[in-house]
Amino acid sequence: MSRYSAAEIEAKWQNAWDRAGIFKATRTADRPKYYVLEMFPYPSGRIHMGHVRNYTMGDVIARYKIATGHNVLHPMGWDAFGMPAENAAMAIGGHPKTWTYDNIADMRAQMKPLGLSIDWSREFATCDPEYYGQQQALFLDMLQAGLVYRKNAVVNWDPVDMTVLANEQVIDGKGWRSGADVERRELTQWFFKISDMAEELLEALDGLDNWPAKVRLMQENWIGKSRGLEFSFERTDGGDPITVYTTRPDTLMGASFVGISPDHPIAHQLEAQNPEVADFVAKCRKGATTEEALEKAEKLGFDTGLTVKHPLDPNWELPVWIANFILMDYGSGAIFACPAHDQRDLDFCRKYDLPVIETFRDLGARQQSDHELSSFPSEEFFENSPVFTDYENRFGDEDKKIQKFQKVTVTAYVPPKTEKVAYLSNPFGLGTTTGQEAVDTTIDLAEQQGWGKSKTQYRLRDWGLSRQRYWGCPIPVVHCDSCGVVPEKKENLPIRLPDDVTFDVPGNPLDRHPTWRDCACPSCGNAAKRETDTMDTFVDSSWYFARFTAPDADTPTRMEDAEYWMNVDQYIGGIEHAILHLLYSRFFARAMQITGHLPKKAIEPFDALFTQGMVTHEIYVTRDDRDRPVYHLPEDIEWHESGARLGATGKPVTVIPSAKMSKSKKNVVDPINIISAYGADTARWFVLSDSPPERDVEWTASGAEAAFKHLNRVWSLSERIAEMDDDAKGDGDDDLLRAMHKATFDVTQGIESFGFNAAIAKLYAFANTLAKSRAGKAAQQQAVKTLAQLMSPMTPHLAEDIWARQGDAGLVATAPWPVADEAFLVEDSVTLPIQINGKRRAEINVPRDMTKDEVEKSVLGMDAVQRALNGSAPKKVIVVPGRIVNVVV
């Protein structure tokens, strides 16, 4: 009997698949198509366990779909532009292009031994001129369709990477890659008009039934739709009115001051006239970015001395403050503050001693000390203003007096909008109602009275795509002194990146390239300058899925292929891309439909999305002389009775609970090492087996070892069966076949529902049953072949080998998926648990088709039941056929 040699059989079967060309995606009319895609990797140069898990899951689906008769498209490519390549060029010399393509070659070589069912003939990298040239064509079409534009914008500038960052690439005021404090700069930038599609991108989320609800919700929040009121405050000095936006117009009677952003036009005007304002504004700009972490909660304000009139009471004047917490690019960059019902406003008013005016109260307690107002705008106002008379009527003079005491509240009263509250004096006729109804009523009234209008606002802003970097897709436009910004001609595409660049100085090498930058204007032919910005790498990944349908097309896509292969039936990737990549791709699919590059049905490009968990590992740490942590690789650890020790020195090691595998913590296991020690099938089996796919899986040496042992057992089992006498008879053929059909049913369901860990548990159970079976050869052989087939999506090499060893000439990879025979799933007799008052007390074996009445009769006749009944009749007997019997006494 030979031994299981993973290295040998894995190479053998990978060659066989290659020769047979079974993973090449082909269009035929006789089979349905299935497009399965895993998020393509960045070519860092090394694959890690996360890749193994991600691609194995996709592979299980792909192989299963092949076996169930689909034309499967399962491609692979490389998200190859981006800064690490430039960083490497700066750090160790060389060229980003060389670095990238070398890494791709390395990673491909590490990925191939996994035996993935990928159509490698469709492989491309986003830095291939054939790819980014088509991206430039797409850009030009989008420009023509009005989906791209240029504007002056305050941008996030990363001083280390010397580039602009998108808002979402700024995390806690720091660049997502460099970690450097981000500064503000004003530059002319290219933008995609994604905000135009905010409503549609939001509404269409509803149709994405096969996306995780979590991802849909994250996108919904990111788009951030809100309905509110827009209106203007007249200035008492006759200057330009100040337009504000509010989602709580029902709190207008609680207005305390009007606030404007430091970037508001009025702030700019004042800045020019008044050095104090200029100082303040400068301080805010700094505070908003560099000091953010330190001064996060600190509210800063500056009283401009300007005043405005309350729209409902001309006698009521409100001061205008510049406040650092007001954002220029949301709403109109100006607000009215209602400190009684907004925590930020309250913090501000407490700091600058501004009035706090309550507009509604909790229904339960009319006088909650925590949100009583501290003061009124003025005694005179209070006495004269008609709008407060209602207040007096309702609560009487006594309450009014309480308000006059300068009680200082700490917490603003901000109930959910769905909660009913009692409105105090107000001109809107609001009584006891919910915040939402009050808002709606107020907006309607404002529109009727003509001083405001309903406005829907989105948090989603346009996507700035300009990057001042070399290693990205050049933006195909030219700046001409006489013609302005001129799109490059399509026949000149691709605009290739020049190869002769250096990285010895920070900044964009394209900017200082001697010849690349100078060119002829595509319109007038005169000397002009090429755009030196390149595109955000998120652009590259926003349409690669479409390109895979026709990677050789000389247009971005080929309609007939897109029509056939789109949409992606199953997309698999990390939750970290829940917002950006997926939202951008949804935008691009729409843009590509508008520009004629995708069919209408592809407007939502990913029919189903699955977000898989990470691979984690324990962390091993010791301390150096100065008590700094020193991390150690798992392979350097030895386990003793006293705990973990460093293999080399015997020094005790502290074990920290599992976290995502990361180089800095050294809690990494290199897939290559696992493959050479155990084989790809073991690695694949393990990453699928221990945890549900959407959750993190902890890599453990014992778990990997166990996976390997099990595959060995299955192998030996197959050998033993193959060597049985051909006409060997045995016992329990039917039982084995029944177990086989049950396993077929369960495993199929497991794969269909992404329950890979559960499917594997069933495969363990079936293998154990088979190992103990004394059935005859025919039945055992059928069982082991089915076992191999059911395992084939997870451990394809081992499955092929067993298949061949049992005498089948074809490939298991293309064999039709086994179908569970219903007749074997239902047993002739069933064992029903019997409950007395809901607690299991006995069981009974009855024929499957026994009627309820008969079951009841047999159950009531049982000793255990009689004992429980103790002579009296049961109150109730519940019989769930095939399930359970419950006797209530």
Next chain:
RNA sequence: GCGGGCGUGAUGGAAUGGUAGACAUACCAGACUUAAAAUCUGUUGGGCCUUGUGCCCGUGUGGGUUCGAGUCCCACCGCCCGCACCA
């Protein structure tokens, strides 16, 4: 702060409202062996006694719905994730 998710043996985790703990790890015991490794077999939620096809308790805590709740509802506690001066 807002939004979402999750709490089950020593551990990872199973369980369309119907026998809680499948499957695996770890541990323990046994077989094989001079011995160990490997392999194989078996035990393992807690408690009680009268050792039985026995009883009691048990899915974060407390309540509720139901013949029956890990699962549904309410409140609380704990942990994790996402977003956040968005007016």
